Amino acid sequence: MASVLILFAHPALEKSRTNRILMGACQSVASVTSVTINDLYQEYPDFDIDVDREQQLLLDHEYIILHHPFYWYSSPAMVKQWEDLVLEHGWAYGREGNALVGKKIFNVITTGGPQRAYDEAGLNRFTVRQFLAPFDQTAHLCKMIYLPPFVVHGTHRLTEEEMHQYARQYKSLLTLLTTDQLDVEDARNRQYLNELLVD
Amino acid sequence: MNQSVLIQAIIYLASGVLFVPIAKRLGLGSVLGYLLAGVAIGPAVLGLVGDEGQDIMHFAEFGVIIMLFLVGLELEPERLWKLRVPVLGLGGLQVLLTALLTGGLALVAGLPWQPALALGMILSMSSTAIVLQTLNEKGLMQTAAGQNTFAVLLFQDIAVIPILAIMPLLATYPVAESTDHHAHFSLTDGLPGWLRPFVVVGAVLGLVLIGRYVMGTVFRIIARTGLREVFIATALLMVASIAVLMEMVGLSPALGAFVAGVVLANSEYKHELESDIDPFKGLLLGLFFISVGAAINFDLIRENPLLVIGLVVGIMAVKGLVLGLLGKVFGLQTDQNLLFALGLCQVGEFAFVLFSFASQNGILAQEVVDLMTAVVAISMGVTPLVFLANEKLLLPRLGTKEKASKEQDHIEEHNAVIVAGFGRYGNIVGRFLRANNIGATVLDFDSDRVDTLRKLGMKVYYGDASRYDLLKSAGADKARLMIIALDSPEKVLELVETAKKHFPNLKLLVRAADREDAYELLDAGITHVYRETLDSSLRMGVDAMTLLGFRAYQSQRAARLFRKHDEQNMAELAAVRHDRKQYFSSARQRIRDLEELLSSDTNxxxxxxxxxxxxxxxxxxxxxxxKP
Known part of the structure; x- marks a missing residue:
């Protein structure tokens, strides 16, 4: 049974309907399986990240999920702070840095724009995958396997029912991971992890 | 004489102490326990009390008056206004229909119309004491049934006034020469008829005005003396005076007490009054129930068992049907309606008063009064059994459990947070919570401060927060957090102890004056301890570092590191400080640690x-x- 660490970062969860529903789904999975939720803004409201704790959590888990809204085509500041402090040279990367070798990491993001806006011809001019290049490369430098993101598009217009549908997909994704049913090679070739999930 | 009073007291107290816990254990409720105690010491069984039972009942009616005062205290004027439809509609129709129906039946039974009508009006009353006490005990006051029950009882209390006014007109027998032993001085007797209503209205108006504008000041002055017993005495004196005043102008004392309660419901002394008077209410009501039990005339039942039982069952059935019908019309759910109709179907203690009034005024014959008094007492006696039967037999069959469905528009005074102490520290916490729309119930022991804050429109209550009863009435059993910011460290520890013992679910956030204080609190098992000077001195330190040219972010991180370190170190020292020697060495060690920690970033x-x-x-x- 593979273990999953969800690094969740939202500075104003009270204002995000979608993420509240998604987190609700995570919590229901976490209570019965080997999923750990690490709510970064709740844990470190003053940005003083406990590096020891974070590194231990990374060591303890097989899959790492960075779950956050897609602020300015990237993540909220906390995720950056977390990367800066936790992924130390000599531990996560560098000649001696082999702590994370082979672990799988990917982003779960929520964004207001629809998928067609993330296109060369669209408003945002680049695809989500292109915007995520820094995460991809960070994972690569840390000798981790970077997987495609699970993306919730068009959150501004989602109906309650659609949000719950995304939440169900997220839940079944987590179940795929914990029950070792994800074909990593197949997954790597997808655009989004969403493609692997029905419903 | 003295001794006989004491012996009487022993008889009553002992019977209550003996029977009530047993009844409670058996799930019968305290009211039935008291009634059984009364039956046991009454003429029917042990015969320990005799005729003086009536006097005691009269005295114990003061308990009913206090209860109505407390009910009023719980009921802010806005809430009372919201109840106007059930009070006037439901209550009014209940009294009217029941009076007409039971009166009609009495007419059929052969009574002339005047006594029949009087009887009908008397029998329409229900027992405020038994019903409210039982509903409170079962925690059902906030249900739809509870609220409507209360509305009906309130209307009945008001209806006593016109009933007393109409009754003399129904006299058919020659009036007995002043047999009233309780004859009291009346303000209205000597006045011409047209003036009386003015005196009555004037008295009520005076009551409201005094309650509104004078009692606050009086309580404040008394509170400032810090003598609790004087405060209690003042409260009892006030209720007793109201009762006497109301009787003097011919109003129901219970109603007067209720009005006074409503007037004081917004006062800062509300909770203090509640918790101070409550024990008296309990004891006197108990006494009242015992005397009702003792007054049940078993001889009469023995002579005419069928007639008495038939009357009890018949009257309760008629009342219950009228109530049930009205409950249905006013939209009560079936389970709530059962509770409402069965709860109110007895005849209440007002009937005793009205019966004696009716016999003195030559309206009802003495035989009728004797018989009906027994019937009323029995109907009150079986009420707890009816409640029990409803709960255990009827409701389970209905499938729907009586749940405490809160009235949607009912304003609850139960906030998630209680702030104990609203001085220089507590007021900041309180203001901060308020600014974020988090309701807090504030308790403070400084009467001047309470006064000022009330003038600013805040909900602040006067009282010693370390007392269990005050905490209870401030809603400590329902709140989630308590902010403790009292000035006196002894009081803080006392409050912590009380809260931990009685309200284990309440999270405690405690302010400590200094380190020594904080150790005591940590020893007491408090995890959320806040030294009042720590944060602001660290902020000053940050500014000092920044002004000296350190980067702002660096200074701030250093301060947070310092605080984290300091709190860890305090928790460790709290554990070892009982050993003085170890404390000193350990403290020195810690200081050295800290210096090292802050001077080099390698530690x-x-x-x-x-x-x-x-x-x-x-x-x-x-x-x-x-390689390059």
Whole structure:
């Protein structure tokens, strides 16, 4: 049974309907399986990240999920702070840095724009995958396997029912991971992890 | 004489102490326990009390008056206004229909119309004492049934006034020469008829005005003396005076007490009054129930068992049907309606008063009064059994459990947070919570401050927060957090102890004056301890560092590190400080640690890590080792 660490970062969860529903789904999975939720803004409201704790959590888990809204085509500041402090040279990367070798990491993001806006011809001019290049490369430098993101598009217009549908997909994704049913090679070739999930 | 009073007291107290816990244990409720105690010491069984039972009942009616005062205290004027439809509609129709129906039946039974009508009006009354006490005990006051029950009882209390006014007109027998032993001085007797209503209205108006504008000041002055017993005495004196005043103008004393309660419901002394008077209410009501039990005339039942039982069952059935019908019309759910109709179907204690009035005024014959008094007492006696039967037999069959469905528009005074102490520290916490729309019930022991804050429109209550009863009435059993910011460290510890003992679910956030104080609190098992000077002195330290030219972010991180370290160190020292010697050595050690920690960033892994992530040193070294 593979273990999953969800690094969740939202500075104003009270204002995000979608993420509240998604987190609700995570919590229901976490209570019965080997999923750990690490709510970064709740844990470190003053940005003083406990590096020891974070590194231990990374060591303890097989899959790492960075779950956050897609602020300015990237993540909220906390995720950056977390990367800066936790992924130390000599531990996560560098000649001696082999702590994370082979672990799988990917982003779960929520964004207001629809998928067609993330296109060369669209408003945002680049695809989500292109915007995520820094995460991809960070994972690569840390000798981790970077997987495609699970993306919730068009959150501004989602109906309650659609949000719950995304939440169900997220839940079944987590179940795929914990029950070792994800074909990593197949997954790597997808655009989004969403493609692997029905419903 | 003295001794006989004491012996009487022993008889009553002992019977209550004996029977009530047993009844409670058996799930019968305290009211039935008291009634059984009364039956046991009454003429029917042990015969320990005799005729004086009536006098005691009269005295114990003061308990009913106090209860109505407390009910009023719970009922702010806005809430009372919201109840106007059930009070006037439901209550009014209940009294009217029941009076007409039972009166009609009495007419059929052969009574002339005047006594029949009087009987009908008397029998329409229900027992405020038994019903409210039982509903409170079962925690059903806030249900739809509870609220409507209360509305009906309130209307009945008001209806006593016109009933007393109409009754003399129904006299058919020659009036007995002043047999009233309780004859009291009346303000209205000597006045011409047209003036009486003015006196009555004037008295009520005076009551409201005095309650509104004078009692606050009186309580404040008394509170400032810090003598609790004088405060209690003042409260009892006030209720007793109201009762006497109301009787003097011919109003129901219970109603007067209720009005006074409503007037004081918004006062800062509400909770203090509640918790101070409550024990008296309990004791006197108990006494009242015992005397009702003792007054049940078993001889009469023995002589005419069928007639008495038939009357009890018949009257309760008629009342219950009228109530049930009205409950249905007013939209009560079936389970709520059962509770409502069965709860109110007895005849109440007002009937005793009205019966004696009716016999003195030659309206009802003495035989009728004797018989009906027994019937009323029995109907009150079986009420707890009816409640029990409804709960255990009827409701389970209905499938729907009586749940405490809160009235949607009912304003609850139960906030999630209680702030104990609203001085220089507590007021900041309180204001902060308020600014974020988090309701807090504030308790403070400084009457001047309470007064000022009330003038500013805040809900602040006067009282010693370390007392269990005050905490209870401030809603400590329903709140989630309590902010403790009292000035006196002894009081704080006392409050912590009380809260931990009686309200284990309440999270405690406690302000400590200094380190020594904080140790005591940590010893008492408090995890959320706040030294009042720590944060502001650290903020000053941050500003000092920044002004000296350190980067602002660095100074701030240093301060947070310092605080974290300091709190860890305090928790450790709290554990070892009982050994003085160890304390000193350990404290010295800690100071040395801290100096090291702050002077070099190599001691604490936490600090080092932070620096590491942003420190390119190790990366630089690796790159330099590589070949260009």
């Amino acid at each position: 604490d892994r936490w600090l080092k890590d932070v620096e590491d992530g942003w420190d390119p040193e190790s990366l630089r070294n690796e790159v330099r080792q590589m």
